[in-house]
Amino acid sequence: MDLNELYTKARAGDKDAEKSLFHHLSVRLQKIANHKVWNSGDAEDIAQDALMYISQEYRTVEIRASFAAWACKVLDNRTLNYIKKKRVRRDAAPLLPQGQPVGPDDEEMALKTALRNCLRQVAKNTPRYARILNLHFQGYGTDDVCEKLEIEPAHAYTILSRARSILALCLRKGGFDV
């Protein structure tokens, strides 16, 4: 989907293009927001906030680079605002009512088990993947990791990308001998 094209048409008054644009955005922005806040209800709020703003501003604001980049920036700002407010509220009162545990369900347990098994296998066969992940888990940023491993960032991306493909395949198949 070429958002710039849709955006240009919508801006010119093409109602169908506008409809397609916002339908597409509503799904994707919510997914991205959910990736940030891990709460589907809040993600929906944030995405809707962003969409309302975008729907009002897109006709008049001057977008030089890409519409997608601008829309993501709008979402990002709203997410930051949301997180700030949530932090204030969380300081005032716990997010969870006391004495109400939230634990994993059976599906999640099964996924965890499968994931652990697959990760072990993939990590065993692609040690650089394991190393990069471990360094990240310890709090090292990408630049630091690359410096330690003496690789370029693009190379680090590629290593993780390939390992991910194998990991995803392993999960789909329920494990395999790698």
Next chain:
Amino acid sequence: MSSCRDRQLGAMLHHYELGLLSDEDRLRFEAHLLECDNCYERLDRFEKAARLMRTDDSVRAAVSDQGEPVQSPASSWASSRMFRTVATLAAVVVATLFLNWRLEIGPPEELKAQSARLAVAGFGSPSSDTSSPALGEVVSSLLISDLTQVSDLQVVSSQRLRDLTIRLREEEPSAADSGVTLESARRSGARWLLTGGVQTDPALLVSAQLIDLETGDLLGAPSHVSDSGQDVFDAVDHLSREVRALLPLVMDDAGADRDVAEVTTHSVEAFRYYLIGLNRAATFANPEAIASFRRALEFDSTFAMAYYHLSQLENPLCIHDAVKHSESSTWKEQLYIEARRRSLLDRDSRGAIEALREILERSPDEKDAAYAIGNHFFVAGQYDSSTVYYRQTLALDARHKLALNQLAYAYSQLDILDSAIWAINRYVEVAPDEPNPYDSRGDLYAARGMVDEAIASFRAALRVRPDYAASVEKLAHMFVFKGEYERADSIYTLLESWETATPRSEGRNFLAYAPLRLGQTQKALEIVSSGIAANASEGNVTTQENLFRFKAMIHQELGEYDLALTALDMGDSLRALNNRQDPIGFSDTRVQVLAMAGRFDEAQTVAEELAERLRQAGRPPSVYHWTQMVIAWHRGDRGGALDWLRRYDIEAEGVFGFGRVMAATEIMVSTGMFEDVVPVLESRFSHVNCTQLFYGIPLVRGYYLLGVAYQEAGWHRQATEQYRKFLDLWQSADTAFPEIEDARQRLSRLESAG
């Protein structure tokens, strides 16, 4: 699956999933994600696993078994800012509760095969005719208009046939066109079907076939070739006479001998644009419909029905021209025009209904007439009767969106929630890509105080159209009722900079709702004053009068009666400018303020003027009785106030009478009518809407009043709840309302008593 649009960016997917990208790279990748289906789908599939890899120690440990030991990821953004999953809101799918319940809608009895009922199918056009509408449609529409004039003959409207055809196509998508046409005609209850075609080369030739639907016999095949100098109107006149001669009816009808041009228009172009306007209006493309009707009038400035439709879509005053030229229209159209004239100019709803009923008697499949009658009853508050006509409309057209919408509201008014939800969910099915059905559903839930369900519905509307202002503001109002003031404010702030004037003006008013609800009157005053100034600087007067009224009410609560009256004066002058027709206007508030200020003679004068306006508008005098109650009360005439209270029809007050109801309940509580006031207030508080927020102070005071009523009636637990709710809301009120201290003392006594 499609391939990635940018492999370089696509390689960052796993880093993104694990939260390992810098902010700059993250934004770049997210922009890529918006456009790349491949990465989006892969992200979606791996989402749960990625989350576990970010957050679960045991999963991370699986990697560390192979590599360097994993320390506590305290420095990681993801874990230090990890939000626990809160209990998800239960998604109440109300419709599933009603899966087994069906509203019986079937065709009215009148639509059994009529002895003299003719269906006219669309006429074929020459293949070279690329105009819209094509000549065939023009001919068939003119034939319908002409044959409608025959008083012993019922002609099925083209709209009716279209609706039946749509339904048939849904049932049998692969059926042949000719079969669908025949079956549609049969289902319409017609006995005969007229169909045909038009050719223009070398001359205008209109040929037709008249079929007896009961026997399948061809009754005749009239045709007409136009001479030079003859036009399509002449062809239709000729064909119409031949068709009438073929029909086995005794017709001695002078009206039927009028030329078709005398009952429509003399201009083919005008008629074309008229048909285009009708098509556009049917799809709610109103600006385009208006343009088409206006264009029709450029070709024929005496086209009555073009004016009629403009009176509905653009300017009610166009009805004058429709009436002026109504002689040049069919009997049916004359009745439509007359109905609208009675409604608009005479304010005679009953007369309008009579005219529309006459249409239905003579032409039972006129869904527009049925729907219009339903609306008249609805506006008059006769919801039972309105449902009958909305259902009749739906029997003729099961996908009639407006009828479904209105039926839902009518059932809601009748407190039949399951039927209301059925109707609105049916509307959602018919129009899933439109925001209005979801918005209406949100209204229905809010009317039942089901705030979370209302929020879900308004959100659904905004998913369809994020800039649907009606749902945007209602969503914010729901957040106010939930006490989520920041969320509400962020939406109101957005409305403040809306593209169109009305949401901007309203947003400026709405921003004062939360402070007012919390008793912060000065803050509310500042906000609304600044809103008034902002509107004025823009020249935005669309709803400015409401801001003045809102301001007046706050001054009234603070005892600043002169300031209140000044604000009402400003509001009234704007009402006049905006040509508001409502006979009540701000008179009730004005009477109340004057009475509170001790200016009883002036209050009475305003009340008498209001009484006269109500009488002229044919409205009951209940609001006038309310003004008398208020004046008597503030004079200290308790007995007189109670007399008028008994005459004031509090039950008949709709949403917009909320302020008056609250004033009446204050008097009821003050005079010890505790058991009477409980059902009144419980009923009002059982639903939530914007108007209540407008009356912020009386609304919250109402919780206190209900608490007092409960307490005095012996319902202490309920009283405690109301006092707590009231005190919680006004804990930081900036005015020492006497109710606050009284509520504290009452609550304290109740709690001590255990």
